[in-house]
Amino acid sequence: MARPNDEVEALLREYADLIAITGKGAFKQRAYERAARAIGGHPADVATLDSKSLREIPGVGSSIADKVEEYLRTGRVAAVEETRASIPPGVRALLDVPTLGPKKAMTLYRELGVSSVDELAAALREDRLAELKGFGPKARENIEHGLAVLRQSGGRIGLDTALGVAEETVARLGEAAGCVRCAYAGSVRRMKETIGDIDVLAAADDPEPVMAAFCALPLVAEVVLRGRKKTTVRTVDGLQMDLRVLAEDSWGAGMIYFTGSKAHNIRIREIAVRKKLKLSEYGLFDAKTGRKRAARTEEEVYRRLGLPWIPPTLREDRGEVAAAQRDALPRLVTVDDLRGDLHSHTDLTDGIAPLTEMVAAAARRGYHYYAVTDHAPELRMQRMTLDKARAQREQLRQLAGEHGRLKLLHGTELNIDPEGNVDWPAEVLAEFELCVASIHSHFELDRDAQTRRLIRACENPHVNIIGHPTTRKFGRRNGIDADLDAVFAACARTGTALEINSHPNRLDLNDEHILRAREHGVRFSIDSDAHAPTHLGHVRFGVAQAQRGWLGPDDVINTWPLTRLRRFLRKTGAR
Known part of the structure; x- marks a missing residue:
């Protein structure tokens, strides 16, 4: 869940955009942008600060501090809501398109009735922007490029946001009754630059108390699917998060499996097959007898495959398995x-x-x-x-x-x-x-x-x-x-x-x-x-x-x- 500083930063940035759209002055817009940046980077939780301390943050004058206090007290700011109400929602949505500034967004709405990203794409296809002053060939090319960037993001979020959610979730679930171990896996553990969803693993003899604690997390907005071994939720920020509960003696195999990548897992399963073994999220088994050979730790599973432990950040099937076989993995910078x-x-x-x-x-x-x-x-x-x-x-x-x-x-x-x-x-x-x-x-x-x-x-x-x-x-x-x-x-x-x-x-x-x-x-x-x-x-x-x-x-x-x-x-x- 976002900390108060992040929430206030987002609100002030939105207000700066709204000011730009309404044309109320570049100076005022920059003042709110600066204050947003200052509050987002401030080390102390703004919700704990009194009026005097708020005004001591660089760029936060009396007017902005009053709005911050109003938001922290009521969850809303009247001036922001009034400005929002004066601007069609579709115009604000257009600001998600890189390269499209507030003034151009308002022009598109007033002149062409464009009030959504889909409508903007349609107007480009129909070449209707050519009718507008300031929307020459280069401007139209830039907007097309911005739409492409928006599509490429595909709803993925930044690593820093995902990691914050994952770390908070793991910390809270680690306190749940019967939870022996808890960690995040998937692309967050591999530290990919953007994240589609978050995978969390827990070890417990009885999954039910852990699942209940997961569904009750303050950051959970909706329980999408609840089961004994897997539960899926959606956070208040719209992020999907999956929890899987394993037996403790399968922890290592489960962490390898759910950390991925898929291509890395395929590569090490091929090694298992050559050794007449079978690798799954539950362990490494003898293919013929079904006897478990390794599962409790990642190191144990990799060792049984004839490999040293491979750092998660390398698990992308880019030569790390071959390097491990040659004992040639790099000593990574920390x-x-x-x-x-x-x-x-x-x-x-x-x-x-x-x-x-x-x-x-x-x-x-x-x-x-x-x-x-x-x-x-x-x-x-x-x-x-x-x-x-x-x-x-x-x-x-x-x-x-x-x-x-x-x-x-x-x-x-x-x-x-x-x-x-x-x-x-x-x-x-x-x-x-x-x-x-x-x-x-x-x-x-x-x-x-x-x-x-x-x-x-x-x-x-x-x-x-x-x-x-x-x-x-x-x-x-x-x-x-x-x-x-x-x-x-x-x-x-x-x-x-x-x-x-x-x-x-x-x-x-x-x-x-x-x-x-x-x-x-x-x-x-x-x-x-x-x-x-x-x-x-x-x-x-x-x-x-x-x-x-x-x-x-x-x-x-x-x-x-x-x-x-x-x-x-x-x-x-x-x-």
């Missing part, structure tokens, strides 16, 4: 391996917390080093200047030594323009200890142009890391069209790392890209792209992507000691 974070923001640009708070949060994570990389001036909405950057550098120097062993690095996130140039001349870039370069605009360029701009950025001697390389955002924007293998080769040649951006809305690079880039000899940086102290914890999702891409600690530059990292950042070829 969160504990990370010595620092090389991409984060403060309230100097679009972060919500001051530098001191971000540094303190990094110190609490036990990092050896931490880089602040606020946006550069070509992202004009952030209003960065060289004077501001240099003042921040001086502030970092003054903070040096205040948090024990933590070393502070002053960096910047540059903008890669259509030609591959970046903000600031070389002599200014040389002042920074590291430079992350990212694409923030011109997503529509063709394949050759996108490839050229990325390669040119790699070739810049001051660019150390390519941030969120494909620019994708789940449900909002597909990645750019570029020859990524050419980019990967350029990164390997120039000693430029590729970022695995850990923000759960990005997870960019994805696991398949990581696998390909690794073959080119690329190094990686697993970063949070944090805009608030709580966002530093997003690295767990980036690490999962890295594991799914078979990365070990040595592949990731922010697992290295600072002396080795500094050599890499000089782009001298030292690895």
Whole structure:
């Protein structure tokens, strides 16, 4: 179930969209967007804060704080409901289409009567948008692309949301009478970037009390199917969740079976058949006599098949079984391996917390080093200047030594323009200890142009890391069209790392890209792209992507000691 901060963030974001639709002012819209981001990233539960504490959250003034209190007290906000009532519901639904902004959505409704995604698709097929001002060929192409992105999402949700639900469910069911063990399985355990539904397993002699506790969970909106061994529910957010209860002595086999993937399970069942065994969710059995050979733990089942235990993040039938047979599975990178974070923001640009708070949060994570990389001036909405950057550098120097062993690095996130140039001349870039370069605009360029701009950025001697390389955002924007293998080769040649951006809305690079880039000899940086102290914890999702891409600690530059990292950042070829 969503925490109060998440609920309030969603409400304020909706209100910002409604303000944009009604044309009540870009300043007011941005104020609510900023407040939404600040509350979503605030470490304390807003439901526990008094009025004074609410107003101390960056960007939350008196008017917004009053609305937050009203929502927490009554479950509604009159101003939001009044604005909702003034806008046809279909117009709000159109905002789910990436690339379609509030003004265009309202125009479609007023001029063509379009009030649903299906009606929009029909209007495109009938070429009715051509009649409207501002809906030229490029705009129509963008809307078609947005509809395709929406269809591709297929109702799947982000890993962070699914994991939160799964962890809460497991914690509560673990307290149920007679529950001996409980864990989530399926694609959540394999840490796939998006999730269709959630599989939960429990071990108990009597399934009934566990099933009853499952159906009574506060996050359950509907019991779809209830049985003795399996129950299916739908959560208040519309997510399907399945609970299966097994005997404790079948736990290991059940976890393998329900974790999957299907292709991985087929591969290991083939090994079982060759050994005259039969593998199911209940155990590994002698095919002839039916005698159980292994079942209690995953390690036991894999060992009986002649394999070491295979980490769930690798179980996709991408060579992991063959590697296990050769005793060649990688030692995967973990969160504990990370010595620092090389991409984060403060309230100097679009972060919500001051530098001191971000540094303190990094110190609490036990990092050896931490880089602040606020946006550069070509992202004009952030209003960065060289004077501001240099003042921040001086502030970092003054903070040096205040948090024990933590070393502070002053960096910047540059903008890669259509030609591959970046903000600031070389002599200014040389002042920074590291430079992350990212694409923030011109997503529509063709394949050759996108490839050229990325390669040119790699070739810049001051660019150390390519941030969120494909620019994708789940449900909002597909990645750019570029020859990524050419980019990967350029990164390997120039000693430029590729970022695995850990923000759960990005997870960019994805696991398949990581696998390909690794073959080119690329190094990686697993970063949070944090805009608030709580966002530093997003690295767990980036690490999962890295594991799914078979990365070990040595592949990731922010697992290295600072002396080795500094050599890499000089782009001298030292690895």
